[in-house]
Amino acid sequence: MGTTLRALRALLLLAGFYLLGVVLLALLAGGDYLLYLHAPSSVTVKLTIVSVLLAIPLVRGLFMLRTPRDEETAGLPVTEADEPELWRTVRDLAEQVGTRAPSRIVLTADVNAAVSEDARLLGLLPGPRRLYLGVPLLQGLSEAQLRAVLAHELGHYSNSDTRLAALTVRGRAQVLRTITHFEQRADRTAAREQARQEKKNAKAEAKGKQAKEVDTGHAGVTYRAMAKIYIGYAKLYFRATLAVSRRQEYAADAAAARIVGRDATASALREIPVLDAAFGFYMGSYATLGSDKGLLPPHGEVFGGFARMLTARQLELSGLRTDLPTEPLSPYDSHPPIADRVRRIEELPDDGRADEARGAALDLLSAPERTLAALEDAVLTDEVRRFGRTRDWQELLDRSMAEALAADGTPLHGALRQYTQEQPTLPALLDVIEDGRLWQLAKRLPLSEEAAASEGRVFREFVRPTLHKSLISMALAELNARSLLRWEFSWERSAIPHLPPASDGTETDLDAVVGSAVADAPDTAPLRALLTHHDRSTEV
Incomplete structure (x- = not known):
């Protein structure tokens, strides 16, 4: 063409x-005229007001001839x-x-x-x-x-x-x-x-x-x-x-x-x-x-x-x-x-x-x-x-992650604050777990109606993913505060957190460590060991 x-x-x-606007305005005007000839005055007034309100956008569209730059x-x-x-x-x-x-x-x-x-x-x-x-x-x-x-x-x-x-x-x-x-x-x-x-x-x-x-x-x-x-x-x-x-x-x-x-x-x-x-x-x-x-x-x-x-x-x-x-x-x-x-x-x-x-x-x-x-x-x-x-990308990662981890905004933070009436910290949470009160604490998490109504093992399975995810955040924040966490910047993959090594010298599996702490029979020793790594490493 x-x-x-x-x-x-x-x-x-x-x-x-x-043309469409003109036709619609003409139909509204024609309708008003027919109402004036044949309808009661009260009905005519009401419907005429409606037609005028409908006509306003039509008129505005017709006279907006200049498209804004x-x-x-x-x-x-x-x-x-x-x-x-x-x-x-x-x-x-x-x-x-x-x-x-x-x-x-x-x-x-x-x-x-x-x-x-x-x-x-x-x-x-x-x-x-x-x-x-x-x-x-x-x-x-x-x-x-x-x-x-x-x-x-x-x-x-x-x-x-x-x-x-x-x-x-x-x-x-x-x-x-x-x-x-x-x-x-x-x-x-x-x-x-x-x-x-x-x-x-x-x-x-x-x-x-x-x-x-x-x-x-x-x-x-x-x-x-x-x-x-x-x-x-x-x-x-x-x-x-x-x-x-x-x-x-x-x-x-x-x-x-x-x-x-x-x-x-x-x-x-x-x-x-x-x-x-x-x-x-x-x-x-x-x-x-x-x-x-x-x-x-x-x-x-x-x-x-x-x-x-x-x-x-x-x-x-x-x-x-x-x-x-x-x-x-x-x-x-x-x-x-x-x-x-x-x-x-x-x-x-x-x-x-x-x-x-x-x-x-x-x-x-x-x-x-x-x-x-x-x-x-x-x-x-x-x-x-x-x-x-920042000086470089590594500093941007370090400072961003440090400030993000310092924020106590996980569901577990809120539940622990309500439960203990104190500042939510990882050591305080570990005390709660070791006292056998983890599942009482879990009832203060934001729960669905189905989760709140459940009990026993069913309840534990409902809340365990939230506990696990929040506890990982708390552990990373605590390790970072104790200078035990190092972040590796990479263009090839997501940032990698490097934790203190396990007792046998192998790389620490934080997911497994946290999983032990929120298990039905909780074991907090691996997580406690991570937190005391700095003390052990500085012993003479």
Whole structure:
């Protein structure tokens, strides 16, 4: 479909939104007029008020002609003087694609690349262009793979996809906004009705009467009915526009394969979901390890450590490259399934370009370490930038784990505090266990109705997992406080706690030690031995 036809269809779909609103307003007005002619005055007034309330979101949607400008994506703008090799690569690819190069490149912290254009006259005239490039892609892709990603994005420019996005985005925004107005009004109506019924029940109970079940199913029904009408139009609108969006993705893939090569394009498509999953894991397990304690890794390492984790976990990640998503994320996902896109590219004839540009994409940056540090300053919030910085990752792990273990927030801590009326400590718990009072203490744990009603062995089996898990936390905290615990930082696996060795010199199995303490016939000697290890080790 050519640019003119796509623009015409986008305009018709957008006009359909306004036409739907006008038709619904006309129906409401017609209904009010018929009520005025034929219905009693009291009924007319009530239903006219309802129709006016329904008309408000319709009118607001019709007159919100200007779609709010999207917020600027957080990132680090780089000029040609900052990154000459990156700009040269982008300009070279734009020339091969046959399109105008972007006027601005912004580095982001997302596993994504995207293009935008501030087109005029609803996208009919071109405007300034921007390229958003995620630094995690630079860290995880080869230069050839990155060139394929860039060629794909620039391919959208050559097909006028970015210019016509203004029309499509405006229509989607208007429909969704109107749906939101109706649903919000329905929710507020339901909330008021629930409050009214609860207040009525409270008065009834105060008089000794039985309260009625709160039922808000009828509240806001007219608003929800109007929302459903627009939801139906939204489905039509999204399916019509997204079908074209998916064809545009196939076309951009084909452009990338033509310019950069079949193998580089297919491998880039395989790699991006892997990088996305890996980056999410990295941010959750490494970069934000100390965020709850107000700690960050050294400057430049918030994003800089990702490349090292990728290198260390290559074998672990390799299986993800063959397990590609075969379905879109939703029926309205603008991108076809990755598996289908890869299949189409790999079915192309071999072009003999498998060995081109195999170097790391990060080498395109003039000074990667400096750029990673500048990216932190650009995308982290002011609050996060005020966090303390550690010397290295090992210190971040040590301080984060020490503070986490010092918190006495396990269910066992709470139960022990209630039971002894004292500060919950591991030695105090061991005294309780050795006195044979563990299962009395366990009754103060947060229990399900089934667990609370059980007795004997059944009760013990219900609560034992909670006791076991909480006791491990207490043991680690106590060992850490006595400087008997050492954490091993690793990019290849989760952090490993190193405990004092067992009496025979072998590695201590904390799970077995704790299991003995919460057994039906408890044995606290192994755990006591761990706690006295420091005293034994310092004896002369």
